Amino acid sequence: MAHLKLLYGFHAITARLRHDASTITEILYDPNRRDRRMQDFLNTATGVRLIAVDEGRLQGLAGTDRHQGVVARVTEVYLAQNLAELLDGISGSALLLVLDGVTDPHNLGACLRVANAAGAQAVIAPRDRAVGLNATAAKVASGAADITPYITVTNLARALRELKDANIWVTGTADDAPTSLYETKLAGSLALVMGAESEGMRRLTRETCDEVMHIPMAGTVESLNVSVASGIALFEARRQRIMVNSDTLKLLVSQAAADYVLAHTPEGAVIGIGTGSTANYFIDALAERKVFGSRFSGAVSSSNASTSRLQMHGIEVLELNQIETLPVYIDGADEINHHGHMVKGGGGALTREKIIAMVAETFICIADVSKRVDTLGHFALPVEVMPIARSALSRKFLALGGMPVLRTTSNSTPYLTDNGNQIIDVQHLNITDPLTLEAEINSWPGVVTVGLFAKRHANLCLLASAAGIETIQYP
Numbered sequence: 001m002a003h004l005k006l007l008y009g010f011h012a013i014t015a016r017l018r019h020d021a022s023t024i025t026e027i028l029y030d031p032n033r034r035d036r037r038m039q040d041f042l043n044t045a046t047g048v049r050l051i052a053v054d055e056g057r058l059q060g061l062a063g064t065d066r067h068q069g070v071v072a073r074v075t076e077v078y079l080a081q082n083l084a085e086l087l088d089g090i091s092g093s094a095l096l097l098v099l100d101g102v103t104d105p106h107n108l109g110a111c112l113r114v115a116n117a118a119g120a121q122a123v124i125a126p127r128d129r130a131v132g133l134n135a136t137a138a139k140v141a142s143g144a145a146d147i148t149p150y151i152t153v154t155n156l157a158r159a160l161r162e163l164k165d166a167n168i169w170v171t172g173t174a175d176d177a178p179t180s181l182y183e184t185k186l187a188g189s190l191a192l193v194m195g196a197e198s199e200g201m202r203r204l205t206r207e208t209c210d211e212v213m214h215i216p217m218a219g220t221v222e223s224l225n226v227s228v229a230s231g232i233a234l235f236e237a238r239r240q241r242i243m244v245n246s247d248t249l250k251l252l253v254s255q256a257a258a259d260y261v262l263a264h265t266p267e268g269a270v271i272g273i274g275t276g277s278t279a280n281y282f283i284d285a286l287a288e289r290k291v292f293g294s295r296f297s298g299a300v301s302s303s304n305a306s307t308s309r310l311q312m313h314g315i316e317v318l319e320l321n322q323i324e325t326l327p328v329y330i331d332g333a334d335e336i337n338h339h340g341h342m343v344k345g346g347g348g349a350l351t352r353e354k355i356i357a358m359v360a361e362t363f364i365c366i367a368d369v370s371k372r373v374d375t376l377g378h379f380a381l382p383v384e385v386m387p388i389a390r391s392a393l394s395r396k397f398l399a400l401g402g403m404p405v406l407r408t409t410s411n412s413t414p415y416l417t418d419n420g421n422q423i424i425d426v427q428h429l430n431i432t433d434p435l436t437l438e439a440e441i442n443s444w445p446g447v448v449t450v451g452l453f454a455k456r457h458a459n460l461c462l463l464a465s466a467a468g469i470e471t472i473q474y475p
């Protein structure tokens, strides 16, 4: 029979809701607490049985008055009890936090919390140098202690060797390590070893690591709290994973797009090709398939950069003025919503992209899943402007509620487009009506092009995610 226990406080219950809401039997709450936090909490708890009870009942259940008006009855989530069980349960890439001693329950709680937040599967520590998972540690962990296993081992060096045998790379941290965190590859299966609170890693632990790195410090303090250092290193590992993934997804979607275009485009057609890293992968994918000069007669390109890449592959690039029809245009996007409306221009080629998109019969957007949004505007909206109009237009963007930022190069000089204009990136716009905003900004003198592609939106999106390639049609 499932074991029932109680959780109390917003953090702990929200963490459980996010992890697995089906393990929550019911949530008891104080209906007299009507503030925003309670409202938001109750809104996220949809699908769970909610019971209004008085404050005294909550205090009796929680055994404390620090319940914040919410107590949940939950079934225990089964957590791995030892290293073997943990390793058996990991599918895909491992991310583990190893603490070579942690004696302060606050530090242990904070480490569990940050490990959980970074997506680590467990925290491991040597039994004789580690504090137990007591009430203080569990409280500081804010719900993570129920979800992220804390595994103590008799012999840490032996445990690290077991991890290595399971093809997990063991990377330690030490202030005197020659290599910095930012030069270290952390994207594969990884156990990250942090030293004890004051002494750092023990000699044997350090010798067992595959590699040791340091966290570069810019100030004068000697060291960081172990939970802070763990957070920095774990989130760098996470960042590297996301980067690897997004590049892999761009590669996969480009290959799918090359096959799609081959299957759906007439013999001898000219192909419209956009700009950016996804478009670059697409150019390479077409070049690999050796289809130009035979199956396709050439390409039109939306930027000098894409033209150079196409020509480097020996592909003929035509002027748009030389052609009358263009069956298909393939390009990336910075954001795409559920109607196929896009924000584009992160690569600065928005004007030529819009012109080619206008001529093309079908616009195929190729993107990884990070580009799909409900509402456009999280990515700053690029607007190509004539330099003389820059300040006047910036004031208009401010009046719209946006924050205009002039795009600059690494030398801090204004970025210039292939057309000799400048780009204002407008941050903080919540674009709920892309069609109207596109028309409004386009009507301002001095605007060359706004990077909103709503009127001429994508007809099709090939969207890559870990689940595969999704083909989305927009009417």
Ligand SMILES: O=C(CO)[C@H](O)[C@H](O)COP(=O)(O)O
Binding pocket: 274, 275, 276, 277, 278, 279, 331, 332, 333, 334, 343, 344, 345, 346, 347, 348, 349, 350, 353
């Ligand atoms: O609009 C663009 C260039 O002007 C690009 O399509 C957009 O910035 C996406 O780029 P990437 O494929 O590198 O993510």
